[in-house]
Amino acid sequence: xxxxxxxxxxxxxxxxxxxxxxxxxxxxTVLFQESLLSMQTFGxxxxxxxxxxxxxxxxxxxxxxxxxVISTFxxxxxxxxxxxGVAIFLSEIAHAKLKAPVGVSIELLxxxxxxxxxxxxxxxxxxxxxxxxxxxxxxxLTAGIVLAIMILPFMAAVTRDAMNTxxxxxxxxxxxxxxxxxxxxxxxxxPYSKAGIIGALILALGxxxxxxxxxxxxxxxxxxxxxxxxxxxxxxxVTLANEFTEADTKLYFSSLFELxxxxxxxxxxxxxxxxxxFLRRTRxx
Amino acid sequence: MSTICSVTEEKxxxxxxxxxxxxxxxxxxxxxxxxxxxxxxxxxxxxxxxxGKSTLLRSINRMHDLYPGNKYxxxxxxxxxxxxxxxxxxxxxxxNIGMIFQKPTAFPMSIYDxxxxxxxxxxxxxxxxxxxxxxxxxxxxxxxxxxxxxxxHDANGLSGGQQQRLCIARAIAVEPEILLFDExxxxxxxxxxxxxxxxxxxxxxxVSIVIVTHNMQQAARVSDYTGFMYLGELIELGxxxxxxxxxxxxxxxxxxxxxxx
Ligand SMILES: Nc1ncnc2c1ncn2[C@@H]1O[C@H](COP(=O)(O)OP(=O)(O)O)[C@@H](O)[C@H]1O
Ligand SMILES: [Mg+2]
Numbered sequence: 001x002x003x004x005x006x007x008x009x010x011x012x013x014x015x016x017x018x019x020x021x022x023x024x025x026x027x028x029t030v031l032f033q034e035s036l037l038s039m040q041t042f043g044x045x046x047x048x049x050x051x052x053x054x055x056x057x058x059x060x061x062x063x064x065x066x067x068x069v070i071s072t073f074x075x076x077x078x079x080x081x082x083x084x085g086v087a088i089f090l091s092e093i094a095h096a097k098l099k100a101p102v103g104v105s106i107e108l109l110x111x112x113x114x115x116x117x118x119x120x121x122x123x124x125x126x127x128x129x130x131x132x133x134x135x136x137x138x139x140x141l142t143a144g145i146v147l148a149i150m151i152l153p154f155m156a157a158v159t160r161d162a163m164n165t166x167x168x169x170x171x172x173x174x175x176x177x178x179x180x181x182x183x184x185x186x187x188x189x190x191p192y193s194k195a196g197i198i199g200a201l202i203l204a205l206g207x208x209x210x211x212x213x214x215x216x217x218x219x220x221x222x223x224x225x226x227x228x229x230x231x232x233x234x235x236x237x238v239t240l241a242n243e244f245t246e247a248d249t250k251l252y253f254s255s256l257f258e259l260x261x262x263x264x265x266x267x268x269x270x271x272x273x274x275x276x277x278f279l280r281r282t283r284x285x
Numbered sequence: 286m287s288t289i290c291s292v293t294e295e296k297x298x299x300x301x302x303x304x305x306x307x308x309x310x311x312x313x314x315x316x317x318x319x320x321x322x323x324x325x326x327x328x329x330x331x332x333x334x335x336x337g338k339s340t341l342l343r344s345i346n347r348m349h350d351l352y353p354g355n356k357y358x359x360x361x362x363x364x365x366x367x368x369x370x371x372x373x374x375x376x377x378x379x380x381n382i383g384m385i386f387q388k389p390t391a392f393p394m395s396i397y398d399x400x401x402x403x404x405x406x407x408x409x410x411x412x413x414x415x416x417x418x419x420x421x422x423x424x425x426x427x428x429x430x431x432x433x434x435x436x437x438h439d440a441n442g443l444s445g446g447q448q449q450r451l452c453i454a455r456a457i458a459v460e461p462e463i464l465l466f467d468e469x470x471x472x473x474x475x476x477x478x479x480x481x482x483x484x485x486x487x488x489x490x491x492v493s494i495v496i497v498t499h500n501m502q503q504a505a506r507v508s509d510y511t512g513f514m515y516l517g518e519l520i521e522l523g524x525x526x527x528x529x530x531x532x533x534x535x536x537x538x539x540x541x542x543x544x545x546x
Contacts, residue, residue, distance in 0.1 A: 095353060173390040173452070175351060177403035177459065178380040187402070191393040 031264060034257035037250060046258060052223035052239075054246070059255035061262065063223040067140065067235035068263070071215060072208045074144025074229070079152045080201060086152075087159035087197075091166075092185050103160070109153035115213035121146035122217040135230030143219040143235070150214045155204035162196025163189050199277035206270040210263060212237035236263045288533040289319060290523045292510070297463055297493035298322040298345065301360040305337075305344055308354025314340050317359075318519045320512060322463075327485065327494040329508035329525065331501055333546055336514040338497040342465050345495065346382045347375050363463075380407065382463045383456035383492075388472045389448030391440035396432050399440045399451055403459040418458055425491075426454035427484055446477025453484060457492070464488065466496040470503065482507050501541060505529050513537045 038046060042059060049060025090103055122138075125146060130137030166189045174184045190197070220232025221242045234242075236259050247253040299322070305315040315337050322328050330338045340349075347368065349355040357369045368378055380403070392399050400419040401409075409415055419436075423429040428450040432443070440451055449469060456464060466485065470478040485494060486507055498504050504511050505525060512522040513536070521528060521537045532538040539545060 167390075169386050169388060170390050170392065172348060172351065173384075173386060174392065174402070176346060176348065176379055176384040177455065178376045178406050180376065183406060187394075188392060194393075 028261075028264070031257055031261040034254055035261050037254035038258040041251060042255075046255070047262070050223060050225050054243075054249075054252050057249060057251050059251070060223075061236070061255075061259050063225050064234050064236045064239045064259060065262065066225050067219070067233045067238070068209055068266075070229075070233075071140055071143045071147055071219070071235055072205060074140065075147035075151060075208045076201070076205060078145065078148035079155055079204070082148075083152055083155035083159055083201075083204070084197070086156040087163055088185055088189075090156070090160045091163040092181065092189060103157070106153045106157050110157055113213070114150055114211055117146055117150045117214040118217040121149075121214065126218060129230070133230045135228075136232065137230075138218055138220045139229065139231050140219070140226075140233045141229040143215040143233070144229070146214050146218055147208050147211060150211065151204045151208050154207065155200060158200035158203060159197050162193040162200050165196060166192045195277050199274045202270055202274035202277065206267055206274065209270065210237060210267050212241050216241045236260075286534065287319075287519055288521045288523070289321075289519070290510075290527075292321040292323045294323040294326060296321050297324040297326075297363075298495075299360070299362040300341075300345075301362065303341075303344070303357070303359035303361060305340055305349070305358075306356040307340075307349075308352065308356075313358075314517050315344070316517045320519050320522055322493060322495060323510060324493050325489055325491075326509040327489050327496060327507055328510040328512065329504035330495065330497045330512050330514060331499070331504050332514035332520075332540070334499065337517040338514055339467050340517075341514070341519075342384075342467050342495060342497050344369075345463070345465055346379050346384055347373070348384070350375060380459050381461050382465065383459065383461040384465045385449070385452055385456055385467065385469045387468045389445055389452055391443065391448045391451055394440065395437050396440045396443070396451060397436040400455050400458050402455060407459065419454075422454040422458035423451075425457055425488070426450045427480070427487075428454060444477070446473050446480060449473060449477065449481060450484065453481075453488075457488065461492060463493045463495070466494065468497055468499060471499065478503075501529075513540060515540070 038059065042049070046059065046061050047065060048062055050062035050066075051058050051060045052063060053059075086106070090099055090106070094102060121142065126137035126142055129142045129145070133141060170192065171184050171188055174188045179187070215235060216238050219234055219238045221234045221238055222232040223234055223239075224231070226233065240256060240260055240263075244256055247256055300318055300320040303315060303318040304313045306313040318341060330341065332338055343349055344357060345361060349357070359369070360367045361369055363382075366373075392402060394402075397419055400422050401415050404415055404418055409418070420429065423432060428447060431447060432451075440448065443451060469485075470481050473481065482503065485496065488494060496504075496508065508525045510522060511525045511528045513520045513528065513534070515536055521532060521534045523533065528537065529541055532541060
């Protein structure tokens with residue numbers, strides 16, 4: 001009897017796994033099919049041209065791709081040092097009584113839906129940026145900062161989890177040789193959990209690059225590459241969120257699908273790299 | 286009741302009326318432990334699991350201070366001062382009193398960097414000096430021949446027994462006066478165990494050793510003095526050959542004859 005149940009269970013899980021794979025393949029296929037028209041029309045120009053003119057049926061994704069890259073890069077530059085600092089504090093420095101409450105509040109912050117970060121960014125952050133840096137306050141810089149704030153809790157929590165895998169006995173061994181707390185953090189904890197930390201950072205990167213709601217409000221949706229970060233800009237998800245409802249021609253529609261396909265490929269690549277690091281870490285442990 | 290033999294040699298440490306209470310515990314885990322530890326000798330600590338051997342050992346290098354709320358009472362005299370004093374400099378204490386753990390703890394770095402680690406912590410930067418000290422430590426730990434061609438390799442590629450000897454090399458590189466071993470062979474195969482035991486015996490010319498072991502034969506083989514602990518108390522301390530042949534305390538006798546464990 002249990003034998004049969006085992007068998008049913010095994011087959012059910014296998015079926016679910018197959019369904020998940022099928023759905024993924026399906027999404028890829030749909031995106032690919034819908035993109036075909038745009039691919040045939042623009043070829044490689046699609047990724048190298050930044051002119052995005054629906055009225056002229058001219059679509060180039062360069063500005064959106066660059067916008068995604070720059071806003072994500074900005075967010076990472078701002079968030080990584082702080083996240084690592086918070087993780088070190090939580091895993092190595094904070095008093096035991098502080099670890100749990102601060103850790104839980106960080107996990108709560110990570111659970112805030114990103115649209116709320118977006119609204120908060122628009123109403124409270126945009127004016128601040130406008131006052132400090134000039135411009136209209138909506139643009140790349142604001143998007144980068146809001147993104148950084150949004151991914152920070154997740155990044156800090158996962159980095160802390162990676163650091164917590166360092167065995168106590170290894171840390172004690174370094175203390176036993178006359179190491180200070182700082183010596184142990186930099187020579188033992190960080191090197192030991194390096195693979196996990198990098199995995200955590202890349203996972204956060206994956207979230208940042210696909211993030212839509214937090215930045216849609218504050219980015220501006222202007223298809224222009226500008227190195228003045230206070231200028232309005234756009235990113236792939238921002239373009240998609242803003243323009244799908246407006247896509248009134250087949251080519252416009254297809255171009256948006258090609259944008260989505262590019263985003264999916266980028267995200268998949270990032271997640272694969274992160275997975276690779278996580279796998280390496282677990283294999284060693 | 287307890288019987289503590291007198292130690293005629295010079296003493297490396299003198300533990301007096303020592304109590305230790307873990308932050309999370311209501312009762313002390315060590316009660317009124319009084320124990321002289323002879324210089325350039327090997328003192329073994331035996332007793333059933335949970336009797337407080339590790340707790341006592343980890344008090345000697347103040348390892349318990351890494352976790353908040355643990356309480357020491359009494360004295361551990363070392364070089365004329367009580368190291369339980371609040372003013373004690375724990376960094377230099379731990380340089381002088383090294384520790385080897387239950388499992389090999391190779392750091393995530395090269396073999397060379399592992400052994401150089403303690404020296405670098407003390408600010409030694411000169412390459413030749415570092416190289417000489419690393420080589421000497423590896424030779425003293427009887428592992429030089431096996432690793433001299435791969436000093437730059439990751440230490441985690443070594444076998445368990447080799448890693449444990451690497452940890453010993455790392456500990457003796459800083460030339461401590463005392464070495465504390467907490468069941469150093471419990472994760473090793475018999476051949477590696479024998480190697481470590483021989484090594485420990487050779488080291489006593491240079492350092493005073495306290496070794497915790499759950500293996501009575503090991504205590505009998507390597508040590509000069511043996512302390513038997515039970516429920517947080519030191520029941521008996523004696524010369525090893527006497528303690529195992531003519532124990533003074535009934536509990537000691539029952540333990541070494543295997544009546545409980
Ligand atoms: N971190 C700790 N917190 C509270 N109690 C502990 C801790 N570590 C050990 N103990 C308790 O202290 C006693 C002695 O433990 P230990 O010194 O590890 O024994 P042994 O090394 O002889 O096996 C045991 O009762 C154990 O449960
Ligand atoms: Mg123990």
